[in-house]
Amino acid sequence: MPHVHRRALLACACALLAACTPFAPPPGASLPAAPVAAPAMPAPAWQQPGVQLLHIAPEDSLLTITVRRGGALARLGHDHVVASRTLQGVVAPAPGRAQFRFRLDEMSVDEASLRQAAGLTTTPSADAIAGTRHNMLVRVLDAERYPWVSIDARRAGKQDVFEADITLHGVTRTVQLPVRIEQAADGRRLQASGSLLLKQSDFGIVPFAVLGGAMAVQDQMELAFRITAQQDLSAPGSGANPGR
Template sequence: MFSQNHRLSSAIRAPLLLACAVLAACTPLPPAPAQTPAPAAMPASAWQQPGVHILHIAPQESLLTITVRRGGPLARLGHDHVIASRTLQGVVAPALGRAQFQFRLDEMSVDEESLRQAAGLTTTPSADAIAGTRHNMLVRVLEAERYPWVRIDARRAGNGEVLEADITLHGVTRTLQLPVRIEQAADGRRLQASGSLLLKQSDFGIVPFAVLGGAMAVQDQMELAFRITARQDLSAPGAGANPGR
């Protein structure tokens, strides 16, 4: 009797354990076919006028990360993830307290080891799990082919330590208060801004990834953090010019 029950229990557990491997978008699915990103110029806003002092974001000195965490009764079987963009593009007008930048979802990295350590994540997903996370994130959750860009248009609010930011993600724009720390060079040619905030995927019409009826899932809330450097580089072609002109 015990052996029969044991075999039956094993038969039930097998598909369950297989499904558990997909927590937090970890399903090791094959990556989507590679596509050449279509170039998209940053649309110029009304505040980008001739004579306005403009600094250009330096992508090689800037970083934006999004941390998503596991949830559900079986969360312990999965992983948290850090997604990062190192390809930010855009402009800052310090005197006006305005900034506008964007990045492509399909250019984001997933689970760089140094970023996982910095975020205090203790588990180590396999290469297959990371590839599956990227595929599910882009294809199933964010629909990156349909909504490839994330755009942020920010303006100073109050004392300057908080920005009011219009964030466009997944075709939905939400206005949020964004605490920020700004450091600017005395000559006005370099600026660094850093900060973080909490977002909910559902606020942007995104359904968080889940399996087993939600027993294993990605939490709705995600943590966005950024460190952005903008500078005036007189040696760059068109430096000081306004985008879109």
């Protein structure tokens, strides 16, 4: 290939990588429509009468997923952090059970404070963030077909280890999930936090890549969560008992 052509190709690749939108959405392209009002989460199959349930408080809860760049030209791209602040679900402290879910199309992409907390040093532009969000929802996760991510967890013998069935992209995998739990003395509020590494390919997801893999998203992703759950006496079928 003539030298001038190689330089032109490299310049084009660098522009694409720097923008982090190698396949930017075409004019008029739209993301999966956001729900008008998400339906209430169905009661867990393991719910029993009289068992105290704490309901997740989305305003005090956060789940983040960090994905990192890979490939020979990784230095020209960005790592990314996506976050859910709309978790819904329940926790049953006594039997050590929890079930919650969130919508992919309600996740934020690259909030400045979360990028800083994750130690990400680059600063993607607004256009790059919009392109990343489009690629994530449409080209990678097929969020219109698989809008929800759900997690059903149960204590696995040890006080601080749970088995969690994670359903993403229509595929369910069971993982060991270390969890730190802090519970109020009256049992009416708790906070659970933890993190783990997952692979996109384990859920049938092909990590985003272009230029023959010279720019790619690493298969491994880092999931971290901080979930607050509290008693909700007004919730139908909550099993809450003020005397407990």
